[in-house]
Structure formats: C-alpha cells, structure tokens
Amino acid sequence: MALWNDPDLWDQLCSGEACPICLRSEPLDVVATLEASWVTMQEAAPIRGYVCLVSRTHAVELHDLPPSAAAGFMRDACKVSEAIAVATQAVKINYEIHGNSIPHLHMHFFPRYRGDRFEGLPIDPKLTVQPIYSPGEFEEIRDALVLALKTKTPLGG
Numbered sequence: 001m002a003l004w005n006d007p008d009l010w011d012q013l014c015s016g017e018a019c020p021i022c023l024r025s026e027p028l029d030v031v032a033t034l035e036a037s038w039v040t041m042q043e044a045a046p047i048r049g050y051v052c053l054v055s056r057t058h059a060v061e062l063h064d065l066p067p068s069a070a071a072g073f074m075r076d077a078c079k080v081s082e083a084i085a086v087a088t089q090a091v092k093i094n095y096e097i098h099g100n101s102i103p104h105l106h107m108h109f110f111p112r113y114r115g116d117r118f119e120g121l122p123i124d125p126k127l128t129v130q131p132i133y134s135p136g137e138f139e140e141i142r143d144a145l146v147l148a149l150k151t152k153t154p155l156g157g
C-alpha cells in the first residue's frame with residue numbers, strides 16, 4: 001500500500017515532521033557532501049556503481065525547491081553523473097526520481113553495462129541478487145567516485 005493512502009502520515013512525511021532523513025539530519029551512507037546534496041552509496045545496491053543523490057533541503061517535488069537550491073541540485077546531479085561515468089565505465093546512466101516511500105527529494109543513478117541482467121528494461125531493485133560486488137570492489141568504485149567528485153568539474157568546465 002502506498003504511504004500516501006495514510007493522509008496524516010503522508011502529511012507528516014511531506015512537511016518534514018516525520019521525514020526520516022530530516023530527523024537524522026542527513027541520510028545514511030553519505031560518501032560526499034556537495035553544494036546542495038549528499039551523495040550516498042551502499043554495498044547492498046541494485047547495480048554496481050549505484051548512487052542516490054539526496055537534496056540537503058527538504059522538498060517533496062523538484063518545483064518545491066527554491067530556484068537557487070534547484071539549480072544547485074542539478075549542478076550536483078551533473079557532477080555525480082560524470083563521476084559515475086569515470087568510476088564505473090558504464091555504457092549509459094539511468095536517472096530516476098520517485099519519492100513515493102520517502103518524500104524527501106532524491107535522485108537514483110543506475111549505471112548500465114553491456115549484458116547487465118536488466119538489458120532492454122529499467123532496473124528493478126526487487127530483482128537484484130546480492131552480493132552485486134566482488135570482495136573489495138565496492139570500496140574501489142566508491143573511492144574512485146569520491147576522487148572523481150573532487151577532481152572533475154561538471155559539464156566539461
């Protein structure tokens with residue numbers, strides 16, 4: 001059942017009052033803090049190199065962000081996209097924004113690979129078989145991503 005079917009809980013999640021991210025002051029598994037967002041990664045991921053970018057401003061929809069925060073969030077998204085490309089050699093990156101369970105703006109980044117198990121389809125995290133990383137591989141990709149975030153400038157600038 002979708003959380004929005006409980007109007008009181010949904011209002012509290014949307015206002016930030018019961019938002020699990022805001023209550024902790026930041027999301028879990030932060031690997032870098034950018035201008036307008038936190039970069040998060042976890043070893044139990046749907047696909048190798050998966051990143052979730054979480055807005056540092058509580059907002060439900062993109063259009064709820066003040067214009068400067070929205071521009072900052074998109075700048076961060078471009079920076080993360082480029083860093084994932086460097087760290088994973090993905091053939092394509094997929095981007096998704098849902099917020100149906102935690103209505104605090106966040107963007108999923110799914111690197112795609114030739115022959116990945118979802119080829120021709122979107123990623124379905126429910127069909128992921130763990131572990132997706134070989135021993136040490138998560139740390140290697142995470143460190144390469146963090147290094148790329150520190151050294152690369154977005155949009156080829």
Ligand SMILES: [Zn+2]
Nearest residue numbers: 019022058104
């Ligand atoms: Zn929040």
